Amino acid sequence: MNERSVDELRALHADFSAQYDALVARGLKLDLTRGKPSAEQLDLSGGLLSLPGEGQFRDQAGTDLRNYGGPLGLPELRSIFAGPLRVPVAQLLALGNSSLNLMHDVIVQALLHGVPDGVRPWSREDTVTFLAPVPGYDRHFSICERYGIRMIAVPMTEEGPDPEVVRSLLATDPTIKGMWCVPVYSNPSGVVYSERIVRELVSAPAAPDFRLFWDNAYAVHHLTDARPEPLDVLALAAEAGHPNRPLVFASTSKVTYPGSGVAFFGSSPANIDWIVRNMSVQTIGPDKINQLRHVQLLRDEAGVEAHMAHHRAILEPKFNAVDAIFRERLAPFGAGSWTAPAGGYFVSLDVADGCARRAVALAGQAGIAVTPAGATFPYGDDPRDRNIRIAPTFPALEELGTALGGFSTAVLLAETEALLAGR
Ligand code: PMP
CATH class of the missing domain: 3.40.640.10 (Type I PLP-dependent aspartate aminotransferase-like (Major domain))
Structure with missing residues (x-):
């Protein structure tokens, strides 16, 4: 996004603002904050209840x-x-x-x-x-x-x-x-x-x-x-x-x-x-x-492995969705860099310096809760204000897609705002 002229940035900003207003109008209530297993994953251990x-x-x-x-x-x-x-x-x-x-x-x-x-x-x-x-x-x-x-x-x-x-x-x-x-x-x-x-x-x-x-x-x-x-x-x-x-x-x-x-x-x-x-x-x-x-x-150990394979079957499409949506929405504008983990529960996203808090706040105002910016640093203080933890496991796949799409809009708007303010 950095190499664009002021006019190009203004046009992008208008575009992202319109997308953002439409997002807010949808009145979403989605949550990407904590790394919790989904109900479908919990069902894998249903046997425990009896x-x-x-x-x-x-x-x-x-x-x-x-x-x-x-x-x-x-x-x-x-x-x-x-x-x-x-x-x-x-x-x-x-x-x-x-x-x-x-x-x-x-x-x-x-x-x-x-x-x-x-x-x-x-x-x-x-x-x-x-x-x-x-x-x-x-x-x-x-x-x-x-x-x-x-x-x-x-x-x-x-x-x-x-x-x-x-x-x-x-x-x-x-x-x-x-x-x-x-x-x-x-x-x-x-x-x-x-x-x-x-x-x-x-x-x-x-x-x-x-x-x-x-x-x-x-x-x-x-x-x-x-x-x-x-x-x-x-x-x-x-x-x-x-x-x-x-x-x-x-x-x-x-x-x-x-x-x-x-x-x-x-x-x-x-x-x-x-x-x-x-x-x-x-x-x-x-x-x-x-x-x-x-x-x-x-x-036994093989039982744990088989059990975890069922978790993987549920989680893999969700992690793939994070990568696909960021590639589609953020990458064309050179915005964000994110991890593609081979396991665990999270994706770590770095946005442009100074934009994480604003992006999370914008997403929050549009009903998409994301882990507070800074949470991944001691004292909540990310000196570059750029890291955001994405927890894709809990929402259903469709909801996850909606949340990540909306969140991407928030990131793009935050980054264009920051660039225009700096020119
Ligand atoms: N350690 C790490 C790195 C975690 O991500 C989590 C859960 N989010 C925990 C510990 C919590 O573990 P427990 O449920 O066993 O208290």
Whole structure:
């Protein structure tokens, strides 16, 4: 759009304004904000509603799962997910319904008690800092903000967080105690960390109690046949001499039900002892009946794969639609650049600098809710005001098309407004 003359821009602006007015007149009410599975996806796990079934309440060892106990979670469920998550069963816990809850609690525990290898609780440090690859997941950032943890944004590359930036920050700033990582199909960029980057992250010199918050939320959420080989971050970290550095989180939120799934925590034996000790004063054990339901529904690793193939069949057309609509509506004007992820739940769109907030606001006024601009950056502050997270999973395909078409109009109008204002 940049190379056009003022007259051409004025004509485009008039055109996009007319399209936008027509859009507003339609009185739409559409939502592209959160990465939720659609009802059709939830139906794939419908079996959960009638499982485990009357009289079914024992695990393979014969334990009565209705009672207290079993703080590590059901061994059968832990062994189903040990493979895809690359965590040995003995070091993988199956816990409550939310991995975000676990990340939150681990941070609070670290603040109150410190972690293995630490000399004092993090809260006794003058400053605690986390590295936050951007664009990233807003709920990670919210935990840090809530507890006064300073965040430093680290740029993402196509194979993970920029290793040189990470290495130099870790080497010079001992207040850095944590780093957010979504190693597979990152939220929102879809980036999959390469082995080179993972080796960098586990080996870079850092504070002894520095922890990688390894949020493997999308480990099995493929959209293509090109599957990234799961990396064994725990083994790589042990090899690098930092066995306690990674804290692995995952859940079945986007495998079965986001509200009633099962969350996992995996780490070194020392960290597992630490969290089990912390949790023992919090709870007398997780919901093992729900875990049994999950074992019955998913059965084994192949069962998870087959289940995820059904998700893919529903999601692939939606992700294809995002790409097709942006190609049709934005590309002819040189507007926007966006990711075509091979898995996960999001598309990351960059519009022209300074235009994201305006585009989201215009879309909102036309009844199309989009994740607030800036949400993908710590403190909601995208310094270039250009990144927007698109969550295409929840709406039906037709609605998605309408929402994305309308949203594209908002982007085009925002960009032409900005260019005219600058001439
Ligand atoms: N981590 C990431 C990267 C996510 O995208 C999400 C869901 N949007 C979560 C964690 C939330 O996980 P849970 O439902 O297990 O709390």
